[in-house]
Amino acid sequence: MTAVTRNDYVVRAIRPADWERVKQLRLDALRDPVAHLAFLETYENAASKPDAFWQDRAVGSGAGSTAAHQFVAEAPDGTWGGSVTVLIEEPGTRDWAGNPVERRQGHAVGVYVRPEHRGNGLIEELFAAGLAWAWQRDAERVRLFVHEDNARAQSVYRRIGFAPSGLVLPFAKDETANELEFVLARPSWTADG
Template structure:
């Protein structure tokens, strides 16, 4: 299936909300996302309008969607730039952070996730102010499917871990892709 990979447009905020809620209703949501369905479902319309508007203006956090030939949205990825010193890396160059990765079950295995990641990484590398040399993400230790995908895309575990914000007994691993 051929997908059109593009940023969300400002007037598509209702579709963005629907896709995010579908992600949070998915059975893997408990290990894939740090927000709950209930919390996000209660967000006012202004939150969704602002998110969609930022993507439409090429500002982060930017949401890319994969639109199928029928106009349906098969998945999404969100990317943002974190400024230097934003964490314990201690003032190194800014990096991009990929969050909110979701592909609807009926679109999994089609290559859509790879296309979404390609767009997010290309967008990150295209930044000049600030220039980005590293793309990172966090993945739950039990999310084997995501781990395999990220490794196949060239992401490597950095050795950094953190407790899952929803379950302090579970671990998330940082993975990164350095600019070649």
């Protein structure tokens, strides 16, 4: 799936050969000032992973994968402005927190837009690609978790159409804080393709 945004970015699924760029974008995301609220992983943990981890990640969430897709927005100069990954969760399984999954759904993770690429609609374009991919896989909804103190992210997710479901979980890195589940139901117009 390829889409050209109104800003001349190309939004596409990563490819196995992109593994070094996948690694660099993730490390950059983990250096963001709000990374402690936005990601469960630390920079130190991610930086210590061997190249084989990143190569496997690029294969497992790249073009051709049916379980996950990482979408990137490539600027006209070739730099990656941001990324969103959508995982498909199957009913009868358990999610990352050990809770039962009751429906086929997408789970958006690893959402990041570089500061110099923010404020131009890029996040909406990344989500449009991720959501379209989830709907094509018959997901009933797409969900994500956002830290209760990450107001900027919550605002963006609401603008895209996500809303709090009411599910609140302890934040894995600090159980005195919470993560809120936001969901977006599959639009009825996607039922016919």
